[in-house]
Amino acid sequence: MSHEHHPDGRLRLLAALLVSVAAAAITSIHTLSIMLLFALLAACVVIIRRTLSLRWLLKRAGMINVFVLWIWLAVAIDWRSLATSESGIALAVTMTLRVNVITLAVSLLLARMSGIDLARAIMGLGLPQSLGALVALAVRSVAILVDTRARLEQAMRARAYRSRFGWRTIQVNSQLVAWLIIHALMRSERLELGLRARGLSAMHWPVRRHGHWNTLPRSEWLLLGSVAAAIAIAMMVSGGRG
Amino acid sequence: MHLADGVLGLPTLALSSVGAAAGIALGLRRVTPQTLPVAALFAAVFFVIGTIHIPIGVGSVHLVLNGLIGLLLGWLAFPVIFVALLLQALLFSFGGIAVLGANTLLLAAPAVLAHYLLRGLLQHSSPSAQSLLFSGAMAATIGIAGAVLIAAAMLWTTGKNALLGLIVLMSAAQIPVWLIDAAVSALVLASLGRALPRVLRMTATRAR
Numbered sequence: 001m002s003h004e005h006h007p008d009g010r011l012r013l014l015a016a017l018l019v020s021v022a023a024a025a026i027t028s029i030h031t032l033s034i035m036l037l038f039a040l041l042a043a044c045v046v047i048i049r050r051t052l053s054l055r056w057l058l059k060r061a062g063m064i065n066v067f068v069l070w071i072w073l074a075v076a077i078d079w080r081s082l083a084t085s086e087s088g089i090a091l092a093v094t095m096t097l098r099v100n101v102i103t104l105a106v107s108l109l110l111a112r113m114s115g116i117d118l119a120r121a122i123m124g125l126g127l128p129q130s131l132g133a134l135v136a137l138a139v140r141s142v143a144i145l146v147d148t149r150a151r152l153e154q155a156m157r158a159r160a161y162r163s164r165f166g167w168r169t170i171q172v173n174s175q176l177v178a179w180l181i182i183h184a185l186m187r188s189e190r191l192e193l194g195l196r197a198r199g200l201s202a203m204h205w206p207v208r209r210h211g212h213w214n215t216l217p218r219s220e221w222l223l224l225g226s227v228a229a230a231i232a233i234a235m236m237v238s239g240g241r242g
Numbered sequence: 243m244h245l246a247d248g249v250l251g252l253p254t255l256a257l258s259s260v261g262a263a264a265g266i267a268l269g270l271r272r273v274t275p276q277t278l279p280v281a282a283l284f285a286a287v288f289f290v291i292g293t294i295h296i297p298i299g300v301g302s303v304h305l306v307l308n309g310l311i312g313l314l315l316g317w318l319a320f321p322v323i324f325v326a327l328l329l330q331a332l333l334f335s336f337g338g339i340a341v342l343g344a345n346t347l348l349l350a351a352p353a354v355l356a357h358y359l360l361r362g363l364l365q366h367s368s369p370s371a372q373s374l375l376f377s378g379a380m381a382a383t384i385g386i387a388g389a390v391l392i393a394a395a396m397l398w399t400t401g402k403n404a405l406l407g408l409i410v411l412m413s414a415a416q417i418p419v420w421l422i423d424a425a426v427s428a429l430v431l432a433s434l435g436r437a438l439p440r441v442l443r444m445t446a447t448r449a450r
Contacts, residue, residue: 020340025252063334066244074407091404098248106247110332116331130273131266131321137282138289138325145286165297170422173294174429177307180290181314181361181430182438184283191279201275 008211009113009121011220015227019105022231023098029090030238033096038230039104046108057107064103068096105227115139130203137191141184148183152176243306243389243416244327244345247338251400258396259343262324265350269320281318284311286327292336296422299325309385310378312353312426313360314442319353320346344396352388356381364442374435374442378428385427386420 019035026032047054076092078085113121116139123132156172163169195201250258264365273281288311312319312331326345330336337345363369363377390413397412434441 016339020247020338021252021255023248024250024255024340064246070411071249071408074402074411075401077407080409087404091401095248098244100248102247102338102340105330110406113332115329115332118328128270130270130278131325132276134273134282134285134321135325135328137279137284138329140284141286141291142329145283145290145409149290163295163297165299169296170425171429173296173305174426175433176294177287177291177426178430178433178437180287181284181434182441184287185280185438185441187282188279191283192276195275203273203275203278 008124008216008220009110009117010124010213011216011224012113013121013125013208015224016106016225018224019109019231020102021102023105025237026098027094028238029097031234032094032101034234034237035101035231036097036104039108040235041103043104051163052108052111056111057104060103060107061100064099065096068099071095071099087156109223109227114140114215133203141187144187145180149176149180152179155203221224243349243386243393243412243419244330244337245341245348245393245396247341248394249400250341250344252400254396255340255344258347262320262343262346262350263345264326265317265320265354269317269322272316272318273321277318281315281322282325284315284318285322285325287311288323289329292326292330298418303422305426306349306386306389306419306423307382307427307430308349308353308389308425309356309381309383309423310430312350312356312385313364313377313381313431314357315353316357316361319357320350323350323353348392348396349385351392352385355388356384361382367443368439369435369442371432371435374431375428378431379424381431382423382427383420386416386423388418389396389426 023032023035026035043052043057046052047057072092075095076088077083078088111117116136119132119135119139122135123129153176156176161168161172288307291305291307294305296305308319308323311322315322324342327337327342327345327349331338331342360377360381363373366373369377393412395410397409401408431442
């Protein structure tokens with residue numbers, strides 16, 4: 001989505017942080033279940049409005065639930081007696097709900113923010129200018145290095161390299177990493193020289209300034225309010241049940 | 243290696259976030275107009291490295307190389323790793339937002355330790371191939387072992403005995419990661435020593 005659609009991501013980032021911290025703090029399975037239900041409803045709305053694709057969301061949920069499977073294997077089963085434990089299952093359920101609530105909510109809230117939007121949002125929340133500049137420069141550099149890596153891998157394949165377990169794979173990937181580091185360092189020197197030549201400094205990387213909080217669109221405030229209300233309703237409806 | 247959002251309890255998350263924030267603040271004090279582009283490019287390198295998979299049997303492991311990054315960057319490793327993890331969380335759902343501080347701390351703290359323990363070996367005018375191989379392997383060992391220990395401590399404070407199984411499983415899963423990281427870090431450092439030896443001295447002195 002363009003900057004015109006998301007001119008300022010501060011409130012979305014705050015909403016994502018609010019959900020993440022709330023879910024981490026809540027231990028009630030009922031509350032977390034209601035929060036997951038809200039997140040699923042929001043996902044349905046987003047998918048029906050075709051703002052995000054179902055396939056993309058399922059892929060994200062699938063990735064995170066591979067980790068959840070490990071939690072179940074390690075926490076819910078007592079491997080000495082080969083039996084399930086009631087407290088272990090309760091803990092695994094809590095963690096499963098938390099992981100899915102946070103993943104779904106953060107995906108829905110931040111998925112369409114670009115890296116630069118994110119850097120601006122971070123700076124807008126009062127974090128240091130140097131950190132915002134670092135995020136902005138890193139986002140630009142990722143695209144360059146991903147491209148460099150793709151070209152190197154193409155060259156490796158042209159020389160009949162196939163990735164399989166063995167010393168050769170480790171050697172080839174080490175060369176790939178070494179070249180990425182050399183490329184990064186040489187590029188950083190060129191970048192610094194280029195900025196200096198133009199009388200600029202990387203410390204003041206031009207990231208657009210933020211407007212005052214009260215200039216933010218009403219829809220963004222509504223979104224933050226809805227997230228806070230959903231958490232509050234989930235806590236009230238469950239009424240402290242475990 | 244990442245801990246996912248939702249696994250750690252709030253007190254652990256808060257404490258680790260404070261630790262990570264302190265490390266990031268110390269790292270940002272080393273950021274100058276000269277080091278900022280290096281830090282940004284290294285954040286991008288760390289991000290890309292996390293997508294390189296080495297096949298093992300039917301599965302694969304991805305490179306971490308936090309020890310190597312720490313060895314080269316010192317305290318700058320904190321903001322660099324934070325930014326890379328932030329981008330990984332947003333673009334690939336690796337880790338998460340709330341757990342960002344914990345993941346930064348568990349990867350960056352051993353990285354800085356590797357820097358202080360091993361940086362002397364990089365400051366020679368022409369370090370030998372053996373010392374580069376040794377430094378690389380040790381940096382990876384400190385990086386992975388340190389990360390496992392900190393992650394285990396975080397899980398222990400969250401769930402005590404209930405999470406013991408997860409701690410054991412997580413630690414065992416990191417053994418192949420450690421072996422591969424050690425081999426790759428050693429070879430990368432040897433390659434850097436051959437191709438661009440000034441990089442080793444430059445990065446080691448720049449970041450202090």
